[in-house]
Amino acid sequence: MKELKSWKDYPLGGAVYDPGSTLDIDVSGWRNERPQIDQEKCIRCRICWVFCPDAAIIEEEKTYTTKTGKTFKLTYSIDYAHCKGCGICANECPVKAIKMIPEVE
């Protein structure tokens, strides 16, 4: 479907049959800064995941033990292909566990 050679290839009504296909689009080039989660600082509160407009915070059931010996059942990470670097996650994180790092020095 993504290769339409002529207008005759257009589906009736402009129908699209691949739900969620924008996942194939890489928007990393939109970013000026990239968020980076400090796994040691993160308290697994879910707030960044809740607010991200691009569903680019990944919540996984992956155990993590901090250097001080605290074990968490969840791990948060970033889907860098779909993060646009808006900074909402870093701004809303209650413990400032997310840093925004410039993409270009």
Place this chain on the structure above:
Amino acid sequence: MTYELEKIKTLWDIPKEEHLVGGHSLCAGCTAATIVRHLLKVAGKNTIVVNATGCVEVSTTSFPYTAWRVPWLHVAFENAGAVASGVESAINALKIKGEIPVEKEINVIAIAGDGGSFDIGFQALSGLMERGHKVMFVIYDNEAYMNTGIQRSGATPFAAWTTTTPVTRRIRGEWRNKKDMFDIAIAHGIDYAATANPAYPVDMDSKFQKGLSKDGPSLVHVIMPCTTGWRFEPKYGITIAKLATETAVWVNMEYDVGNFSVTVPVKKRKHVREYLKLQGRYSHLSETEIELIQEQIDRKVEEINKRAGKEVIGPLEA
């Protein structure tokens, strides 16, 4: 509701599934995407979305891609209410004909911006409510026609700059007041209407849940800070949304079969300056103008407290 979802009481009750995925082209930091993500988490996969033209529609469906994982339909700018009414009626007809099991529950949700609901989409929305279709209408209100370049709408608040309410020697931004969609919806005799705010996701998501559980039309009107049109850095979208409620610029209310309530009470209000000063669309305001806006809010708060029968929104912080 199409599936048994526990009542959302904390952030941990919010379903994990994403039905609006990334890769769309809404601006970085667009809170509309946060709102719609949550809406679909609550509604689940047995949902049909009808979308009016606007940022959400245009930016989630650049042909031949789509960010939606549920059936989604766009016809025009002005008719989301009519199209959603048709979809709901078609489902009923197919049930009568035996082509869909009668017990199958399908959510029909119309999503429109403020332009697509307050203004050009208004008659279609009004008709939907008046005829009693079982449709939830969700307005994401960024207080202007953003997709076409920040033109004012009936939802643009007093004093806000837009490209059609400019700041000149004679004009100081919008000179009219925002239309009251919450009460207009209630006046149609519908069972459920609410105002919501993405900075209060549990409150917002439970309102989506309640709206979907009704047998007839429901309306949820959500404030949506827009980085491009409100002129603020993308990272502040949720901060500004929160300040809207903390200053009582935006009160999270609910009307549920005759009962009015304020679902997010505010003990002490912040001065409206805190909300205005983060947004470029208000950067022209003088102290006198800011005080004028504060007086308008004070009056509105008094009315709301009267209506609630108790002090749900407190006085200004000292």
